Amino acid sequence: MAVSTETDECLLDRLCLGDEQAFVTLVERYRPSMLRIAAAYVPGPAVAEEVVQDTWLAVLRGAGRFEGRSSVRTWLFRILVNRARSVGARERRSVPLGTDLAPAVDQSRFDAAGNWRVPPAHWHDQVDDRLMAERIAGRIKSAIMDLPARQREVVTLRDIEGLRSDEVCGVLDISEANQRVLLHRGRSRLRQVIESEFGRA
């Protein structure tokens, strides 16, 4: 996979100057996360694809007017979320902002006093091994899709795309505290998945 290291801002400039490869690179960079997020609002992958396609058209139309007040990726995701929400409302599917209050760790792993009864086994350096990391990354992708919609959005924006918490709050229009709860649940769940599949020595 050829990973372009060009900045988003640079790609956006080139796209405005007629460079279609710059557009394709930007699409490749953000489309997977956009699909994950769109799917939080609309029924079915086909509609999510449509929303993402529409978003890219809106991005092209707005590219010349982008003023750089936020980062390009924050701007992209805000366009996406706005579109996904209006389509989602039209499709009469709204996802409640429920915050699934499952604890971070299965409670049976603690004793009555609240200390570890079944402590986490040390993750060996194999987790850092490149091939292993690729396998785990594949598993994490599917685990992220299985997260409740709101957790999926926050984890995607924070941990895959690397947005700051204030950017995520701006894109999703949620409070810092809410963002943190969703992030906590989402990350804790991903850790559980990695532990149950790869964590045993």
Next chain:
Amino acid sequence: MRIRIRLARRDLVCRQAVELVTGYLEDSLSRGAKRRFEAHLAVCPHCTEYLAQLRATIALAGRIGPEDLTPPMRADFIALYRRWQADEAGPSA
């Protein structure tokens, strides 16, 4: 005696510590909570491991990168781009 009881109540147990991990990583804990969390880590190798696992989880998610488009998708997006360019150059521009 009274002081010891109060200290004991302020000590975290593991079940509480794991719920503070995100707040700790986000640097959003109160000073007291942060101090108790760090004091707990200092004596608890399991929660230290747990924190390391959360950090590893975040790092692994961060390695999910861009994905190449399939040739038909690439063609679709190039077509979208060319239509946009034609519109820009057209009468509505």
